[in-house]
Amino acid sequence: MKVLFDTNVLISVILNPNGKPKESLSKAITFYEACVCQATIEELHETFNKKFPRKMNDMNDFIKFVLPHMKIIPVPDEEIPLEKKIRDIDDRLILRAAVNAEIDIIISGDKDLLESGVKDPAILTPFQFTMWNF
Numbered sequence: 711m712k713v714l715f716d717t718n719v720l721i722s723v724i725l726n727p728n729g730k731p732k733e734s735l736s737k738a739i740t741f742y743e744a745c746v747c748q749a750t751i752e753e754l755h756e757t758f759n760k761k762f763p764r765k766m767n768d769m770n771d772f773i774k775f776v777l778p779h780m781k782i783i784p785v786p787d788e789e790i791p792l793e794k795k796i797r798d799i800d801d802r803l804i805l806r807a808a809v810n811a812e813i814d815i816i817i818s819g820d821k822d823l824l825e826s827g828v829k830d831p832a833i834l835t836p837f838q839f840t841m842w843n844f
Contacts, residue, residue, distance in 0.1 A: 713738040714745045714783070714808050716801075716818035717753045719836055724758075724772045725765060734817050734836035735776070744780045747807035751782070753800075783811040798822040815839065 715735065722731035738744035751773070758769040785807040792809060793802040801822045808816050808831050816833045818824060823833050834842070 711742045711814045712745055712781075712812065713742050713815045713817060713839070714747065714804070714811070714813040714831070715750070715780075716804055716816060716820055716823065717750045717757065718819045719817050720746070720750065720754060720772070721757060722819070722836075723776075724754075724768050725762070730836040730840055731819075734839045737840060738817070739776075739779045745783050745811065745813060746777070746780045747783050747785050747804060747811075749785045749803045749807065751777070783807050783813075786810045792828060795826045795828050796822055797826075 715738070719731045719734065722729065723735050726732070735744065754769060754773075758766050762769070785803045789802070790806055790809055793805055796802045796805055798820070801820055804816060804818070804823065805828065807813075813831045816823060816831050817836055817839050818833055819835055824835065826833065
């Protein structure tokens with residue numbers, strides 16, 4: 711099973727290494743194929759530079775120690791029809807990458823993704839993912 715992590719979940723893991731986001735990441739790395747898309751890595755850098763400059767070392771440690779255990783997937787240039795269900799244009803990249811890489815589950819805390827009505831791939835919160843047995 712392939713599990714793709716959205717930026718907001720990884721930010722939560724970096725800022726608070728105790729909690730459901732970290733637990734969901736650990737579960738995915740241990741039991742499944744944990745993935746991240748290239749756009750998410752870029753967004754992590756941008757977000758930490760802008761909002762959390764004092765936490766840049768924590769983000770860099772995450773990149774150095776955790777990212778090697780995750781598969782990095784590309785974001786195709788070509789849009790897909792399913793994207794239109796996502797309100798936020800930036801979140802459409804996550805869905806496009808997930809569909810292209812045949813991801814089974816997207817882990818996100820983003821309402822635009824969670825409330826989109828997209829069923830395949832499944833979109834779950836970190837809490838939902840930690841509670842479900844697949």
